[in-house]
Amino acid sequence: MQANNTAKKVVIVGAGISSLASAVLLSAKGYKVVVLESSKTYGGKIGLLTLGGATFDAGPSLCTDVATIDDIYISAGLNPRDYWSYLPTSEITRYFWQDDFSYIMPAGRAQIERSIVRSFNVNIKNLSKYYAEINSAYQKSIPVYLDRQPSLLSTLSPRGVRAFAALTPFLIQYLHIRNVNKLQDPKLVQLFDRFATYSGSNPYIAPAVTALAGALELNDGAYYPIGGMRSIVEGFYNAAKKLGAEFVFNSSVLSIKTLKGHVAYVVTKQGQIKANYVLYGGDVAICQVC
Numbered sequence: 001m002q003a004n005n006t007a008k009k010v011v012i013v014g015a016g017i018s019s020l021a022s023a024v025l026l027s028a029k030g031y032k033v034v035v036l037e038s039s040k041t042y043g044g045k046i047g048l049l050t051l052g053g054a055t056f057d058a059g060p061s062l063c064t065d066v067a068t069i070d071d072i073y074i075s076a077g078l079n080p081r082d083y084w085s086y087l088p089t090s091e092i093t094r095y096f097w098q099d100d101f102s103y104i105m106p107a108g109r110a111q112i113e114r115s116i117v118r119s120f121n122v123n124i125k126n127l128s129k130y131y132a133e134i135n136s137a138y139q140k141s142i143p144v145y146l147d148r149q150p151s152l153l154s155t156l157s158p159r160g161v162r163a164f165a166a167l168t169p170f171l172i173q174y175l176h177i178r179n180v181n182k183l184q185d186p187k188l189v190q191l192f193d194r195f196a197t198y199s200g201s202n203p204y205i206a207p208a209v210t211a212l213a214g215a216l217e218l219n220d221g222a223y224y225p226i227g228g229m230r231s232i233v234e235g236f237y238n239a240a241k242k243l244g245a246e247f248v249f250n251s252s253v254l255s256i257k258t259l260k261g262h263v264a265y266v267v268t269k270q271g272q273i274k275a276n277y278v279l280y281g282g283d284v285a286i287c288q289v290c
């Protein structure tokens with residue numbers, strides 16, 4: 001943990017999961033963190049619906065990469081179990097079609113492949129190849145793009161070149177087209193088109209690289225965060241507050257003015273805040289301020 005960043009102020013735009021995780025890590029490193037969120041609460045797409053005393057997750061419902069969430073707490077010097085907990089599930093997802101056909105995807109690679117072959121019109125060789133390709137591209141991407149900030153050096157290294165070669169077929173094709181070509185059965189194609197929704201994307205216009213999210217559930221299964229998906233962002237919010245991050249809700253960032261010497265002004269309706277660094281955690285497509 002570093003304590004030499006106390007004078008530096010970071011303004012984080014948005015309080016979705018990415019911003020909250022950043023608020024935890026940056027506060028732990030000694031930065032003075034201010035999070036500006038346009039809505040009245042934190043969590044972004046990971047929302048909560050309360051109906052008649054019962055609560056429902058609004059938005060994401062499938063939790064996979066729990067180790068990464070735990071790592072954020074550990075990197076911040078916190079015990080993840082003080083903030084959230086989870087249980088592995090024996091099922092990943094349930095699918096229902098309008099013609100009453102349904103399918104339950106179990107956890108575990110062998111179980112998934114067996115059950116898909118039993119339920120859909122696909123041969124095991126094609127299915128295994130599909131999974132092997134996404135898994136190989138995903139594994140090769142981890143050390144170059146996911147575990148660290150990619151640099152020119154890491155992308156041009158032999159490992160970087162291998163990762164890029166494995167990713168290329170996924171970057172030049174839409175997910176839906178790849179699924180049609182590789183899997184044929186229309187219902188199975190719909191099922192695998194779901195991988196794009198991990199990032200809220202449309203499989204008809206999203207690159208096939210979105211299929212790599214499937215490697216997570218394939219290798220590691222799915223988890224029930226105790227208390228629902230909302231507990232993930234609740235944990236990050238509580239941790240960030242504990243570490244000193246300040247949250248301002250109902251505060252829409254209208255523009256960011258950059259000045260010389262690592263200084264910016266983040267402009268909201270209420271006024272402007274001077275910052276050494278600004279981190280934008282909103283949607284790219286609706287970004288009015290970048």
Ligand SMILES: Cc1cc2nc3c(=O)[nH]c(=O)nc-3n(C[C@H](O)[C@H](O)[C@H](O)COP(=O)(O)OP(=O)(O)OC[C@H]3O[C@@H](n4cnc5c(N)ncnc54)[C@H](O)[C@@H]3O)c2cc1C
Pocket residue numbers: 013014015016017018019036037038039042043044045046059060061062063064197198199200251252253254281282283288289
């Ligand atoms: C329908 C749906 C289902 C999904 N299902 C899953 C799933 O099952 N599993 C999974 O892992 N992922 C799923 N995802 C993807 C996942 O929800 C997102 O990747 C993730 O929540 C995005 O978090 P984020 O912090 O990047 O952005 P967001 O959650 O979008 O947060 C951005 C925040 O920034 C705020 N903001 C934006 N602009 C400004 C501004 N100018 N000033 C101040 N605040 C601003 C917004 O109000 C918002 O709170 C799903 C997505 C969707 C849409």
